[in-house]
Amino acid sequence: GENVEQHPSTLSVQEGDSAVIKCTYSDSASNYFPWYKQELGKRPQLIIDIRSNVGEKKDQRIAVTLNKTAKHFSLHITETQPEDSAVYFCAATGGNQFYFGTGTSLTVIP
Amino acid sequence: EAGVAQSPRYKIIEKRQSVAFWCNPISGHATLYWYQQILGQGPKLLIQFQNNGVVDDSQLPKDRFSAERLKGVDSTLKIQPAKLEDSAVYLCASSPDGNEQFFGPGTRLTVL
Numbered sequence: 304g305e306n307v308e309q310h311p312s313t314l315s316v317q318e319g320d321s322a323v324i325k326c327t328y329s330d331s332a333s334n335y336f337p338w339y340k341q342e343l344g345k346r347p348q349l350i351i352d353i354r355s356n357v358g359e360k361k362d363q364r365i366a367v368t369l370n371k372t373a374k375h376f377s378l379h380i381t382e383t384q385p386e387d388s389a390v391y392f393c394a395a396t397g398g399n400q401f402y403f404g405t406g407t408s409l410t411v412i413p
Numbered sequence: 414e415a416g417v418a419q420s421p422r423y424k425i426i427e428k429r430q431s432v433a434f435w436c437n438p439i440s441g442h443a444t445l446y447w448y449q450q451i452l453g454q455g456p457k458l459l460i461q462f463q464n465n466g467v468v469d470d471s472q473l474p475k476d477r478f479s480a481e482r483l484k485g486v487d488s489t490l491k492i493q494p495a496k497l498e499d500s501a502v503y504l505c506a507s508s509p510d511g512n513e514q515f516f517g518p519g520t521r522l523t524v525l
Contacts, residue, residue: 403455
């Protein structure tokens, strides 16, 4: 089965700085890679996703890059704001099974 | 559009008791997922339905967990009997296409 690793587990940045979270996956058949944001006590919310036929996708301050050869993908948040503080999960799926990473707790310091 | 509904939101039981959770997905979403999220960890897929058929239940502890989606809409997840390690948030999600998932608010289960 798929194995998704996520780093770092915790990340603190100053407001306005950039944050980068990285994930690796093991199954070369995986072709869909979403990122979810989960605030304390709330449900995961999809913030951006990328498919295996695309190398990079951007949505305002958030971008995701995918390197299929190396089997890793990254979330980039620019100009971070305090409301970006949350736990971020990556996931990978090649069809039926969805595998989530272990999460990154991001703290944006005002 | 209405989101994924789950009930109850919180449940406290003693070990060896039984418990059931209910999920109503977004209308028209054929795929439904149940996840277990232990504190500090990512969601772990327990079972995935496509309409009323099981697509994947490889990580479901079948000796104590069961789930059904009889009419291809609502779903229930049952634990019988519960163990201390079952304490977690149980998330239900639905998807229109098997990719983007929409999560419900979850049921927080505490087993004493």
